[in-house]
Amino acid sequence: MAEETKRQAPRSAPTAPARALLPFILPAVAVGVAASLIFVGVSTAAEELQKVLWGPLPDALCVGRYSVLWMFVMLVATGIAVGLVVWKVPGHAGPDPATVGLDAPVLPPAVLPGLALATALMLAGGPSLGPENPIIAVNVSLAAWLGGRLLPRRPDTLWPVLAEAATIGALFGTPVAAALVISEALAGRPMQGRLWDNLFAPLTAGACGALTTTLVARPSFDLGLPPMGHPHAKDLLAALVIAAASAALGMCAVYAFPYVHAAFRRLRHPMLMLPAGGVVLGALGALGGHLTLFKGLAEIGELSRDPEGWTAGQFATMTVVKLAALLVAASCGFRGGRIFPAVFVGTALGLCAHALVPAVNPSLGVATGVLGMLLAVTRQGWVSLFTAAVLVASPSIIALLCIASLPAWLLVTGRPQMQLREDGTPVR
CATH class of the missing domain: 1.10.3080.10 (Clc chloride channel)
Structure with missing residues (x-):
């Protein structure tokens, strides 16, 4: 009876040995640091350009920094600048952004400079979008291209997951967001082994991306609102x-x-x-x-x-x-x-x-x-x-x-x- 019960009991997924996870640490660290530096680089360049476009430039022209006239001028000029990049730069700054989510496709390397340039111009010019989707696409594509050449024995599916986790960690300044996104994505896919075994490398990349961003840019999401007491x-x-x-x-x-x-x-x-x-x-x-x-x-x-x-x-x-x-x-x-x-x-x-x-x-x-x-x-x-x-x-x-x-x-x-x-x- 005990043997029959044992046979009928559901088996839990086997845990991966440490030696199977250790080889993923260095690639995850490298992708995490690189993804964060790319995000910080594009964001910093956009912020510096924004300071010029919305500060000294309108002041020199004797136009109010946020006057109706200057907002129209800057937003139309940003549309023209990004339009030129999409039209003339090789790769046309990637696919239609309306068709892309956080799970970015792997793009050819020739597309990435135009996509990064279009993103920086957009961030500086004032349209109401954030950097997350294009920066994830840039990092995913770079990681897949470089990783496939430097470490060809690693699975091709590894690099996009590492880059996505690293970029999300860098964007939010914490690896928790990356772990949550990756675990939600894994829920819809067939998975070998335990959840934490599958999260080990992405979480490492997300932690390194978050830590690098914290050390370099020191982001903060806390709005400083008065805390709420006991809920009623x-x-x-x-x-x-x-x-x-x-x-x-x-x-x-x-x-x-x-x-x-x-x-x-x-x-x-x-x-x-x-x-x-x-x-x-x-x-x-x-x-x-x-x-x-x-x-x-x-x-x-x-x-x-x-x-x-x-x-x-x-x-x-x-x-x-x-x-x-x-x-x-x-x-x-x-x-x-x-x-x-x-x-x-x-x-x-x-x-x-x-x-x-x-x-x-x-x-x-x-x-x-x-x-x-x-x-x-x-x-x-x-x-x-x-x-x-x-x-x-x-x-x-x-x-x-x-x-x-x-x-x-x-x-x-x-x-x-x-x-x-x-x-x-x-x-x-």
Whole structure:
């Protein structure tokens, strides 16, 4: 009887011996450090160019740095500059960004300089996109190309996973985000061995990427909002309502995405699509103000320093304008990711809820607003929870976020994603 029970008991996956994992450490460390340095290099170059374009240059021309005129000039000029890169530079700055998510394809090496240049110009010029998607694509492609030549005996599938984990760790300044994204990706694939054996090399790359970024650039995601005390029933109600409302608002942009993308595609040429997008983004910037420009990370810091400094109407305007700017920038051909501007949208929405109902703690409003928006835009559950939690230093919010994620996920799961196939239909 005991032998029969033993035979029927499910077998756990065998654990890999240490000697099978040790050879992956050096490649993971190398990819982690290199991916971080590439991310920091592109970001720093973009920041220095941004300081010139939005500082000494308008001052020398006696134009207000964030005047309506200068915002129009800069956004249209950015569209022209990126359009030239997409049109003339070898590789055309990679595939249509509307068709690319965090799981970037491996691109030929000739494409990567144009993609990095287009990304830096976009970050400096003001369109509402972040660096994540193109930087992941650059690092994944470089790692696959170099790794396949330097260490040809390693599996070809190893390098993209290491590079993606390293870049996500570098972007967020912690390997936890990388581990969450990779574990979510592994959940849909056949896996040999234990989960932690499969995560060993990516986690090493993510840790090295995060540590390198921390040492070189010292990023911080904590907004410095007042911490929330012991949660009450009203806090749970607020979390459920704000997260669901944010997810529903994000889904409005998701459903509009293929139509806006198709409208810009009718212009057929990057020198028409991108400048036209710059014109629309200039109009949105004039409506929402300069805080609705750029990727949004520095701008949410400005919002959080004075949550009482804007009215509910102003927060609502920034929420809608930033979401529209994200939609336009992602549709017209600018190279960039959607996570960072979506964080701004969720932050503004959460602060709008606090302005409307002062009893809503601003930290709770921001965290749940970001959670719902990221669930709609990225469809990455772990990344959404993690990002929402790290923005506010309140451990008591984590339980509320987990509960609030459930109805928000029901609103977004099984529905179109903010990513298109080659034929323009949305990915589900």
